[in-house]
Amino acid sequence: xxxxxxxxxxxxxxxxxxxxxxxxxxxxxxxxxxxxxxxxxxxxxxxxxxxxxxxxxxxxxxxxxxxxxxxxxxxxxxxxxxxxxxxxxxxxxxxxxxxxxxxxxxxxxxxxxxxxxxxxxxxxxxxxxxxxxxxxxxxxxxxxxxxxxxxxxxxxxxxxxxxxxxxxxxxxxxxxxxxxxxxxxxxxxxxxxxxxxxxxxxxxxxxxxxxxxxxxxxxxxxxxxxxxxxxxxxxxxxxxxxxxxxxxxxxxxxxxxxxxxxxxxxxxxxxxxxx
Numbered sequence: 298x299x300x301x302x303x304x305x306x307x308x309x310x311x312x313x314x315x316x317x318x319x320x321x322x323x324x325x326x327x328x329x330x331x332x333x334x335x336x337x338x339x340x341x342x343x344x345x346x347x348x349x350x351x352x353x354x355x356x357x358x359x360x361x362x363x364x365x366x367x368x369x370x371x372x373x374x375x376x377x378x379x380x381x382x383x384x385x386x387x388x389x390x391x392x393x394x395x396x397x398x399x400x401x402x403x404x405x406x407x408x409x410x411x412x413x414x415x416x417x418x419x420x421x422x423x424x425x426x427x428x429x430x431x432x433x434x435x436x437x438x439x440x441x442x443x444x445x446x447x448x449x450x451x452x453x454x455x456x457x458x459x460x461x462x463x464x465x466x467x468x469x470x471x472x473x474x475x476x477x478x479x480x481x482x483x484x485x486x487x488x489x490x491x492x493x494x495x496x497x498x499x500x501x502x503x504x505x506x507x508x509x510x511x512x513x514x515x516x517x518x519x520x521x522x523x524x525x526x527x528x529x530x531x532x533x534x535x536x537x538x539x540x541x542x543x544x545x546x547x548x549x550x551x552x553x554x555x556x557x558x559x560x561x562x563x564x565x566x567x568x569x570x571x572x
Contacts, residue, residue, distance in 0.1 A: 303410070304551060305417045306470075307340075307436035310443065311452025313423035316474045317442045319518065320508065320541065321420040322350050323525045327545035329379035333415040336373070338383045338407075340432040341422035342392035345385035351376055352521030353384075360386040362406060363399050369406040378523060394427055404435075416548070424452075425459045433460060438551060440470040440505065445477070445485045454492050461497050468501045472544065475510045482507040506544035511537035 308321040318341070325337045339347040339359075348355055355374040361367035374382050386392055395403070410417065421432045433439050439460070443453040460466040471489065476482035486504050493500040513535035517524035525538040 303414045303417045304438070305419065305436045306438035306440055306548070306551070307419040307421050307433050308440045308442060309421040309429065309433055309456065310423045310441060310449075311425070311454070311456035312443070312446075312449045315423075315442050315444045315449055316508075316514070317423065318347060318420050319350060319514065319524075320442060320472065320474060321418055322347060323523045323538070323541045324545050324548065325380045325416075325418055326378045326523045326525050327542050328416050328548065331545070331549065333549070334413060335380035335416045335418065336383060336410060336414045337380060337418045337420060338432075339385040340419050340428065342385045342395070342428055343387070343389060344422065345387045347382055347420060348374070348384045350518065350521060351378075351382070351523070353382075355382075355384045358384040358386050359403070360389055360392060363395075363402065364391070369409055378526065395431070400431065425456055429456075430459065430464065434464055434466070438470055439466065439468075440472055442472050442474050443485065443489065444473070444475045445481045450485055450489055453489060457489075457493060457500060457502075458497060461500055467499050468503075470503050470505045472505055473507045476507050477510055479507060505547055506540060508540045508544075509536050511535050513537060 308317055308324070310317045321337060325335045329335045337347060339345045342359065345358070353374060353376065355372070357367050357372050359372065362369065362372055369383075372383055374384055376382060407417075419432050419436055421429050423429070441453055441456060443449045457469055471486055473482040473485055476485075486502070490502050493502060511524075513527060513529070514524045514537050517527045520527070524535055525541055527538070528534060
């Protein structure tokens with residue numbers, strides 16, 4: 298697929314600990330492997346860990362953009378896997394709630410990337426705070442990650458509910474992670490679908506994939522490398538890696554919507570001045 302404008306999509310969740318950031322990293326890897334130009338923004342601004350999962354120690358991050366006049370070029374960090382990251386900071390309370398001016402500063406900086414990327418992936422924080430809402434509204438597609446746990450289901454519904462009722466978002470992609478089997482994954486998706494259908498009129502949920510519970514994922518986290526790049530002793534790819542590759546192939550069929558601004562800058566500006 299040839300994209301005239303970058304496709305911006307968020308990877309988000311209502312609950313922490315569902316593997317959202319790990320999936321973002323591995324989807325970025327798979328898209329880059331297929332020849333796409335990918336930038337992954339770590340938008341979990343106060344508790345960032347994309348760089349940690351990749352075993353990287355960037356000299357600068359978004360904190361330096363906002364507070365030390367660094368440029369986007371200073372912050373963009375290459376990875377060994379063919380994509381780039383915009384790292385954020387961890388443990389910096391100043392980053393927990395961006396001001397309107399900082400949002401403008403970031404979108405102006407990101408505009409420099411328009412002709413350099415095919416996919417701009419936004420790894421949001423978990424929950425329904427202001428930053429999470431903001432970055433989800435900035436994306437053209439929202440990929441909500443949940444696990445078969447009841448708390449994950451409840452929090453995923455809360456995220457969808459806030460985006461629908463407060464911001465009019467009615468289309469969501471759904472990814473079930475850490476599933477013991479396909480039946481369990483489909484059951485949890487059906488429960489989310491039924492809740493949205495009963496209480497939130499007009500919400501559309503699209504199940505884009507299921508990633509199984511796989512010990513290889515945990516092993517790769519410990520080694521600080523993407524699990525889609527790890528092979529077993531017999532040279533086989535893990536089940537989770539195969540699942541993520543299938544999801545990445547599906548993402549390549551997503552289209553930039555003609556009725557949206559087509560890139561993150563103009564969409565964000567419209568939101569800012571509408572509020």
